[in-house]
Amino acid sequence: MEQNKTQKKIDFDKILDQVRVFAPATVANMICGFDILGFAVDSPGDEVCMYRSAEPGVRIRSIQGDDGRLPLDPDKNTVSACVKMLLEKLDLQDDIGVEIELIKHMPIGSGLGSSSASTVAGLFAINALLGNPLDREELLPFCVEGERLACGHGHADNVAPALLGGITLIRGYEPLDVIKLPVPQDLYAGIVFPQVDVPTRDARQLIKAKVLLKDAVTQWGNIAGLIAGLFQSDYDLISRSMHDVLIEPTRAILIPQFYEMKQIAMDNGALSFGISGSGPSVVAITKGQEIAQVVADKIQEHLVANGIDSFKYVSSVNVEGPRVL
Numbered sequence: 116m117e118q119n120k121t122q123k124k125i126d127f128d129k130i131l132d133q134v135r136v137f138a139p140a141t142v143a144n145m146i147c148g149f150d151i152l153g154f155a156v157d158s159p160g161d162e163v164c165m166y167r168s169a170e171p172g173v174r175i176r177s178i179q180g181d182d183g184r185l186p187l188d189p190d191k192n193t194v195s196a197c198v199k200m201l202l203e204k205l206d207l208q209d210d211i212g213v214e215i216e217l218i219k220h221m222p223i224g225s226g227l228g229s230s231s232a233s234t235v236a237g238l239f240a241i242n243a244l245l246g247n248p249l250d251r252e253e254l255l256p257f258c259v260e261g262e263r264l265a266c267g268h269g270h271a272d273n274v275a276p277a278l279l280g281g282i283t284l285i286r287g288y289e290p291l292d293v294i295k296l297p298v299p300q301d302l303y304a305g306i307v308f309p310q311v312d313v314p315t316r317d318a319r320q321l322i323k324a325k326v327l328l329k330d331a332v333t334q335w336g337n338i339a340g341l342i343a344g345l346f347q348s349d350y351d352l353i354s355r356s357m358h359d360v361l362i363e364p365t366r367a368i369l370i371p372q373f374y375e376m377k378q379i380a381m382d383n384g385a386l387s388f389g390i391s392g393s394g395p396s397v398v399a400i401t402k403g404q405e406i407a408q409v410v411a412d413k414i415q416e417h418l419v420a421n422g423i424d425s426f427k428y429v430s431s432v433n434v435e436g437p438r439v440l
């Protein structure tokens with residue numbers, strides 16, 4: 116990230132002593148839009164409590180819910196590293212000190228944007244503590260840097276919806292150009308996380324660098340169809356369009372019972388089914404909450420029968436994004 120300082124007026128008397136923020140999990144790729152589409156969900160999500168301290172610098176006080184997997188070193192933890200980056204950009208690193216408590220409410224390496232939710236919560240918290248000198252769009256490049264630290268690649272399809280809420284399209288990366296898309300009222304997600312670990316870094320390395328032109332044509336037709344479907348709240352068009360011929364065939368092998376789960380989802384009325392982010396979570400997109408619940412329940416029953424533990428979540432699209440609690 117370029118290191119030019121950003122001049123923003125900070126009223127030091129109005130800096131808060133503490134703030135608590137929730138940021139949502141996300142379903143990146145939205146099945147057919149690898150690295151360019153994603154949406155936020157109501158739950159799960161992560162929380163950050165941030166406390167102002169007299170001593171300048173950024174420190175991690177505690178992390179809960181990570182089974183000791185995340186680093187407490189403020190330079191290695193993506194939340195604190197991004198908060199430091201933001202303070203440096205505002206030229207406040209010698210004036211402001213903060214301590215961070217991170218409370219994780221979702222599994223790491225699950226394909227639900229776990230690192231993004233934490234990073235977004237941290238950046239939203241420091242911005243709120245300082246009196247909101249930056250708007251959400253200005254926070255986005257810091258969030259993308261957090262993603263780069265977390266998995267070695269700065270994709271924005273988790274952090275954009277986690278930060279901006281709703282469904283987002285990354286129209287371009289250089290420069291970053293993010294478009295918010297309309298959210299059809301009855302669009303729901305039934306998400307199941309089979310408890311196997313699939314780090315995004317590994318799941319990205321599997322993907323083929325080159326694709327066939329005929330597959331690319333199929334995929335961009337589907338992406339365009341999905342976007343038209345979202346604008347028109349046309350659930351049939353959304354259903355016809357949400358297919359992934361590029362990434363799913365490769366990544367599905369990392370997810371136990373993937374095709375059996377897909378069959379259950381489609382047999383029980385889902386509009387579409389696929390991998391959430393880089394997996395192993397899977398998502399059924401449905402019209403209405405009831406179908407999402409039935410599909411998630413039946414998939415979980417199937418996993419139990421096959422000796423696989425899982426968590427499930429049913430959610431509408433979260434249009435709010437992060438919030439101060």
Ligand code: HSE
Nearest residue numbers: 143150270315392393
């Ligand atoms: N678009 C990214 C990927 C999301 O599929 O690798 C990672 O959660």
